[in-house]
Amino acid sequence: MKQKLLNNTEAIAIGFMAVLALVTGGWNTIVCAVIAGLLIGLSANQNRDGIIRAGVLGAIASIITAIMGYIFNSWVSTLPGVDNQAPDHLTAYPLILAVVIGTITSLVVAWIHSIHEEARRKQAFLIFMVVCAVIFPFFDQCPTLAWNGPISIANPTVGCTTSKALLWVNAVIVTMIFALQALGLNIVAGYAGLLDLGYVAFFAIGAYTMGFLNSDHLVAQDTFLKTQFGFWLVVWGSAAAAAFFGLLLGAPTLPLRGDYLAIVTLGFGEIIPIAAKNLAEVRIFEPISLFINQLFSKADAQSLDRMQNAEAFLKNTLCLIGCDPTRPFDFTAGTKGISPISPPVFGNILGIPKIYAFVNGDYIPWYFLALVLLAGSAFFIFRLRDSRVGRAWVSMREDELAANAMGIDIVRTKLLAFIIGAMFSGFAGAFYASYVSFIEPGSFAFDISVTVLAMVILGGTGNITGVILGAFITRVVDLVVLERLKQLINGITEKVFFSGIDNPALVQFVQSIADATAYKVMLFGLILVVMMKVRPQGLIPAETAAQKRKA
Amino acid sequence: MAILELKNVHTYYGNIHALKGINLTVEEGEVVTLIGSNGAGKTTTLRTIQGLLKPREGSIKLNGEELTKLPPHDVVKRGVSQSPEGRLVFPRMSVKENLEMGAFQRNDKDGIAADMEKVFGLFPRMKERINQRAGTLSGGEQQMLAMGRALMAKPRVLLLDEPSMGLAPILVDLIFDIIRELHRQKTTILLVEQNARIALSVADRGYVLETGEIVLSGNAKDLAHNPEVEAAYLGGKAH
Ligand SMILES: Nc1ncnc2c1ncn2[C@@H]1O[C@H](COP(=O)(O)OP(=O)(O)O)[C@@H](O)[C@H]1O
Numbered sequence: 010m011k012q013k014l015l016n017n018t019e020a021i022a023i024g025f026m027a028v029l030a031l032v033t034g035g036w037n038t039i040v041c042a043v044i045a046g047l048l049i050g051l052s053a054n055q056n057r058d059g060i061i062r063a064g065v066l067g068a069i070a071s072i073i074t075a076i077m078g079y080i081f082n083s084w085v086s087t088l089p090g091v092d093n094q095a096p097d098h099l100t101a102y103p104l105i106l107a108v109v110i111g112t113i114t115s116l117v118v119a120w121i122h123s124i125h126e127e128a129r130r131k132q133a134f135l136i137f138m139v140v141c142a143v144i145f146p147f148f149d150q151c152p153t154l155a156w157n158g159p160i161s162i163a164n165p166t167v168g169c170t171t172s173k174a175l176l177w178v179n180a181v182i183v184t185m186i187f188a189l190q191a192l193g194l195n196i197v198a199g200y201a202g203l204l205d206l207g208y209v210a211f212f213a214i215g216a217y218t219m220g221f222l223n224s225d226h227l228v229a230q231d232t233f234l235k236t237q238f239g240f241w242l243v244v245w246g247s248a249a250a251a252a253f254f255g256l257l258l259g260a261p262t263l264p265l266r267g268d269y270l271a272i273v274t275l276g277f278g279e280i281i282p283i284a285a286k287n288l289a290e291v292r293i294f295e296p297i298s299l300f301i302n303q304l305f306s307k308a309d310a311q312s313l314d315r316m317q318n319a320e321a322f323l324k325n326t327l328c329l330i331g332c333d334p335t336r337p338f339d340f341t342a343g344t345k346g347i348s349p350i351s352p353p354v355f356g357n358i359l360g361i362p363k364i365y366a367f368v369n370g371d372y373i374p375w376y377f378l379a380l381v382l383l384a385g386s387a388f389f390i391f392r393l394r395d396s397r398v399g400r401a402w403v404s405m406r407e408d409e410l411a412a413n414a415m416g417i418d419i420v421r422t423k424l425l426a427f428i429i430g431a432m433f434s435g436f437a438g439a440f441y442a443s444y445v446s447f448i449e450p451g452s453f454a455f456d457i458s459v460t461v462l463a464m465v466i467l468g469g470t471g472n473i474t475g476v477i478l479g480a481f482i483t484r485v486v487d488l489v490v491l492e493r494l495k496q497l498i499n500g501i502t503e504k505v506f507f508s509g510i511d512n513p514a515l516v517q518f519v520q521s522i523a524d525a526t527a528y529k530v531m532l533f534g535l536i537l538v539v540m541m542k543v544r545p546q547g548l549i550p551a552e553t554a555a556q557k558r559k560a
Numbered sequence: 561m562a563i564l565e566l567k568n569v570h571t572y573y574g575n576i577h578a579l580k581g582i583n584l585t586v587e588e589g590e591v592v593t594l595i596g597s598n599g600a601g602k603t604t605t606l607r608t609i610q611g612l613l614k615p616r617e618g619s620i621k622l623n624g625e626e627l628t629k630l631p632p633h634d635v636v637k638r639g640v641s642q643s644p645e646g647r648l649v650f651p652r653m654s655v656k657e658n659l660e661m662g663a664f665q666r667n668d669k670d671g672i673a674a675d676m677e678k679v680f681g682l683f684p685r686m687k688e689r690i691n692q693r694a695g696t697l698s699g700g701e702q703q704m705l706a707m708g709r710a711l712m713a714k715p716r717v718l719l720l721d722e723p724s725m726g727l728a729p730i731l732v733d734l735i736f737d738i739i740r741e742l743h744r745q746k747t748t749i750l751l752v753e754q755n756a757r758i759a760l761s762v763a764d765r766g767y768v769l770e771t772g773e774i775v776l777s778g779n780a781k782d783l784a785h786n787p788e789v790e791a792a793y794l795g796g797k798a799h
């Protein structure tokens with residue numbers, strides 16, 4: 010029997026990373042080589058031959074990525090419209106390092122993969138992933154920076170100085186925010202089997218809570234809020250607010266048939282951004298405040314007359330927000346958005362001096378904060394699955410009627426999943442608001458709900474590792490690959506095909522058709538449909554404790 | 561006083577009148593069987609008792625306490641559990657996890673562990689397969705698991721819905737030997753069966769259900785020799 014030269018994972022790893030190296034090049038080649046090495050190592054046979062084979066394949070894959078990186082450096086980067094590259098980005102260093110590090114990665118991963126004892130293997134993987142995650146942002150420092158001599162204590166970033174926007178770190182931070190959401194939706198869709206099509210609403214609620222309570226937007230107006238509450242306090246408030254709305258939405262809907270939840274959440278996902286857009290001019294003389302005023306002033310016949318008088322009116326009104334009746338109250342800032350939202354600060358509370366304050370645009374600290382939050386959440390959800398409610402979720406997904414007959418309160422269990430899912434989304438939204446420091450209704454459109462759903466389904470409904478992997482693939486495709494592909498195609502069309510043709514309208518037309526980013530939603534829709542059809546359990550299907558024990 | 565008592569229970573599926581005034585009692589320690597052909601309303605009766613379906617009329621009492629308006633989880637808490645029709649084990653959970661799910665409404669760790677051992681005593685095969693996924697068990701083993709799972713709730717009344725369904729005769733005998741053993745241990749059982757002969761052989765009393773109505777009832781031995789029952793359920797007329 011003829012043996013296949015490459016298995017599927019290896020072929021995909023080499024092919025995908027080669028394309029990625031071709032469109033990113035320079036120092037990014039190292040990242041591509043490492044990912045290729047990781048995938049090759051993971052799919053290796055768990056014996057000595059497997060490790061050797063992985064090493065050879067890893068070297069080949071790294072050389073291919075390096076060649077692609079070279080093509081980028083020498084040709085793609087010269088195309089018009091492709092991001093400007095710093096000189097050090099295009100040297101031979103990254104290409105040589107890519108070959109070395111990529112090969113080592115595949116060897117190390119294959120070796121870890123071959124450890125037979127499961128507990129030790131998992132431990133080794135964890136250590137490896139932590140090491141990768143910790144050194145990763147420092148490699149990414151290099152792409153847009155000037156070579157700045159050897160590593161030193163004063164300058165620890167692999168010979169690069171920091172400052173400009175990074176290609177990967179920003180994308181990975183955003184990815185981690187999405188992964189956080191995907192983990193929450195995984196509870197809703199994966200554990201409880203509920204279809205939430207407006208998941209972005211809870212993300213928006215969390216983000217706006219952060220915007221209200223941790224920026225000067227409300228403080229500057231005449232409200233009950235006299236000072237910002239700070240990130241660490243508000244982040245819980247955001248989660249609580251999202252959970253509250255989850256309860257409000259889920260409690261009446263969940264006892265009904267499944268399709269109703271999909272419709273209601275879809276509507277809710279549309280309503281929240283619209284509300285955020287329109288609540289920019291709230292007036293104190295609205296019917297509701299008139300009613301409250303009447304209530305508190307024990308309205309008599311003259312009270313309505315009194316309401317014509319703003320001052321008298323205010324005396325009787327329980328004024329929380331917008332207490333200047335001459336001026337409309339700006340609650341959500343509408344389309345102009347809330348900005349700047351303050352970043353987290355360590356210390357500076359309860360008499361403790363300020364220890365450290367995050368700065369927007371200084372990505373590395375944010376990266377580590379996001380990493381810690383994501384890891385903590387994954388751990389929490391992992392433990393949750395083995396808890397009493399976790400068991401209830403799994404049994405309900407397995408067989409709802411039987412679960413009901415076992416004495417599981419189906420509605421309550423589903424509601425709990427819905428609320429905890431909303432909470433995670435709110436939590437992610439709070440972090441997002443503080444990270445980008447600017448929120449507006451347009452940031453919370455329907456496509457986010459779809460993207461997060463695609464992550465969950467792609468990765469494997471019900472599986473934590475799978476969902477995080479799904480988030481990374483989806484976001485890296487979205488933020489890096491499509492964007493760069495667009496630049497590459499534009500560059501090629503302009504320089505190669507249209508270099509002699511003087512017809513800007515035609516060039517623009519072709520470029521807008523070939524704009525890879527415009528196909529994003531279609532691509533994710535396609536992923537959803539294809540995955541449902543071909544592999545409904547996702548890339549890494551959920552395993553049960555029974556399987557774990559057998560392994 | 562009967563431990564379980566149904567009085568004039570009417571249950572509907574939309575407009576379909578599935579139970580038309582069921583009256584039925586089960587005494588403590590008794591095995592009572594409810595026999596009837598396919599579609600008679602046997603499963604509907606058990607689901608109504610457990611609160612999975614709401615009766616439109618009538619009352620269901622456990623030891624004198626009204627169950628009628630209670631949701632299933634409260635009914636389980638009060639001591640009614642069932643091995644459902646078609647077994648419905650949790651396929652991707654292990655045997656042990658399935659059994660633990662049966663005790664979902666209980667908090668007494670020691671009691672749960674003791675009952676788990678009791679179940680293993682009744683079904684030694686379950687102990688051998690403790691970490692196997694329930695979906696990979698044979699039909700007979702799944703039936704044992706479903707019964708064990710129901711027993712884990714420490715029920716005062718155990719409801720069994722067609723435990724013989726789809727099993728080879730030798731396995732049916734095995735399952736019914738266990739029901740006899742449970743009877744010896746004074747477990748109160750309401751047994752639903754299409755296989756009237758074997759059901760009447762283990763039961764103390766029996767009821768015959770036809771299109772939502774009880775048409776006959778009495779001592780199991782008498783029913784087994786009743787000419788109508790013989791003709792309809794024990795004779796050549798198979799279902
Ligand atoms: N989910 C349902 N919806 C509508 N009708 C049903 C449903 N389940 C059962 N029925 C009807 O109710 C009657 C009793 O069914 P069932 O209790 O399952 O009978 P048995 O268990 O005795 O075979 C049958 O006529 C059946 O068609």
Ligand SMILES: [Mg+2]
Pocket residue numbers: 602603604645722
């Ligand atoms: Mg039935």
